[in-house]
Amino acid sequence: MILETGRIMAIETEGVWVETIRKSACGSCKAEKGCGQSLINKWDGHTVYIWVLLEGRNPADYHLGDEIQIGIPEEVIAKGALLVYMVPLITLLLATVFAHHQFAHEGISTLSGFAGLLLGGLIVRWHSWRNRLNSDLQPVLVDDRKPLHFYQAVEQH
Known part of the structure; x- marks a missing residue:
């Protein structure tokens, strides 16, 4: 955490x-x-x-x-970073490859890649809006009511 x-x-x-x-x-x-x-x-x-x-x-x-x-929680940050970076990148690549195979024109491929990047950004924005009230993804207050528990690995002999 x-x-x-x-x-x-x-x-x-x-x-x-x-x-x-x-x-x-x-x-x-x-x-x-x-x-x-x-x-x-x-x-x-x-x-x-x-x-x-x-x-x-x-x-x-x-x-x-x-x-x-x-x-x-660390997993919230890791998953969020993965989503924010990878979704636009994947949609950019998919749109570029699709346009290249369909039209084989550099200008159309470039514009399609840009459109894919924007689509990926919109997907991330929609996912963020949809999960804005998800309590599993929200920061938590750390106080005496909800203390942190750190689990240590048990040594095996």
Whole structure:
């Protein structure tokens, strides 16, 4: 689970909006000077607002400006990155190959590849919209009510 500390910016009945500054990964990597994330972060200091479900907790227990810790499961990040990068790439390649075999014209193949890339982006956008309320894909509050459990491998003799 990737942990991040943030500040509550808005409170609603089902969840809270949390402001985070993307610095958790910076400094832990040796490629800091060549990292796009680090450069963008230094350039604009951009803050990110994340929707975190309360999962039945009482919204009155939280106040604006409170610092809370949220966690995002690694498999959610890995699957999301795979979806965001691979779907547009695959649709680009499929559209290009299809157009090349059908028309054998470079301009049409190029335009078809661009259309495939846009189609892939639309598929990712649709999937994101469809799963926006999926609690398995949402960040979770890490507190005494829902503690993290780390399982250690049992040594076999």
